Amino acid sequence: MDFQLSDDQRALRAGMRELLAGRFGRDRMRAALDGGGGVGGALWRELGAAGLFALRLPETAGGVGLGLPESVLVFDEVGRCLLPGPLIATQLAAGAVQGAAEGEAVVALAEAGRPVGHLAAADALLVLDGDAARLLSGGALRRLVGEAEPVRSLDPGTPLWRVPGPDGYEGEPLPDGARLRREGALLAAAEQLGSAARSLEAAVQHARAREQFGAPIGSFQAVKHLCAGMLVRTETARAAVYAAAVTADPVEIAGAKLLADEAAVGNARDCLQVHGGMGFTWEADVHLHLKRAWLRAGQWLTAADAEEALAAGLG
Template sequence: MHFQPTEEQRDLRAGVRELLAGRYGREALRASVDTGVAVDRGLWRELGEAGFFALRLPESAGGVGLGLPEAALVFEEAGRALLPGPLVATHLAAGVVPGAAAGTAVVTAFDLGGGLGGGLVAHLGEADAVLGASGVPAGSPVRSVDPLTPLHRVASPPGAADVSEYRSAGALLTAALQVGSALRTVELAVRYAGEREQFGQPIGAFQAVKHLCAQMLVRAEVARTAVYAAAVTGDPGEVAAAKLLADRAAVQGARDCLQVHGGMGFTWEADVHLHLKRAWVRAEQWRTAGEAEELLAAELLDSAV
């Protein structure tokens, strides 16, 4: 990706957006929230048929044969749509776990760290396999801040569940999800600011609201640039920086979007709180802020020696 997506990459992004808009629009999102069903097996298989999970598998192995830059674009769209489920783990498991590439298997991973604890697993109850582990361990349900990211605590995570070789790619794809969510909250804030009126004019005419929306856009675009760059280079330090920026863009962007919406943003009917809750969870997946900062600090020290 040379500074701008190619025509093929733009077509890929448009195709994924069209697929998700038709198959997982707002009504489907709210239905998932109301029913508590995070993984739609039918949709999962459709994603598999569309090449979502096999995107980076070589064509000789039945995959699409693309790379991390294309995967980042696809996951950005999934984040924009708030598509739930262990998307990153299943994508990483393509070619390793039978059925993952085709979407006939749901694969999760021991990817939660930091404040949420390494013994927590997302979507364990819906999973057919755990990346890097033999079998699906038993776990106790834990209340999750995100209604579409169910959590289970596993008392003794199996030693075989080593995801270190997947951590960099997992962090990058999670950052892409965060970028998509951040860009979507910019759209939600700008639209509401143009519709909601106070004192006889849209609230978007007020300087404070303009500043909030502008700051949201800057954070999201900077994070998107960092994710795209890291997808091209694959450099662990750049991936860590991209995850830091994307987490901040998603979390702070959702907070600012709530601020623009005022009291309306805190209602269950609004979608803004769903973006914030998902962003909180993703910030703890694959590489936390603390882990990313440690990696970047170590690289700086090495370069200074």
């Protein structure tokens, strides 16, 4: 089996990187954080026009007609730039929520027992409770928003609200909730992969530019070892994520999410180590990747659940 990317897949990845660089560069990312980290309506519509949310819808339904591997490539690029908003939930529910495919509607993720991100911007909620899935919108969503309480978020790019438990949700049942959770976990793993790669790049760039004792710090063995470990984590996670995108196997998806979470969190921590004290300052971007990685690690499929799935797959 050939796991090399096709020319079309490479072009898709390059096009998404170019789009995000032009529409959501560092200045715009920082402006979004200063504005509370919410979803920007204009940017959301631009992403919809670019086909991000309709990527996997069939062409007969107005979609792009691509598959899970292509979505993984796109969300890999999304993870590099700290793009805010519930992009995964919106793509997964694009066929069920009017306007979601075009970027005219935002679909947030609600998981039992966890705060909801970007609730204030949501036009619908994808509610996951175990392997069951529901879609909440309209008056039921407005009532839920009225009962929600804002909570402090670890990630400044993801405002959070505490909402009633699963018994408080109404909504329309969705088929195959287990598949939605698996695919969401894989796309979250792709975002973690992109974040891990970006942390690696930032560490290497800083190690080359920063000098101590008359030499770049990248020439010091301890820093070399940190960067080498970051590369190993990234490429190990990449192999797992790309393979799971092709097979869509539940056990492989669990392994991919576990490895990608470890790569994103571990690389951001080591990148902070390379940057030293300046990495913890608000002006640096390193800590933002760490905070987003921590948050993503608790979404769609936690480490404990992924480990249980892997253990069950060995039986």
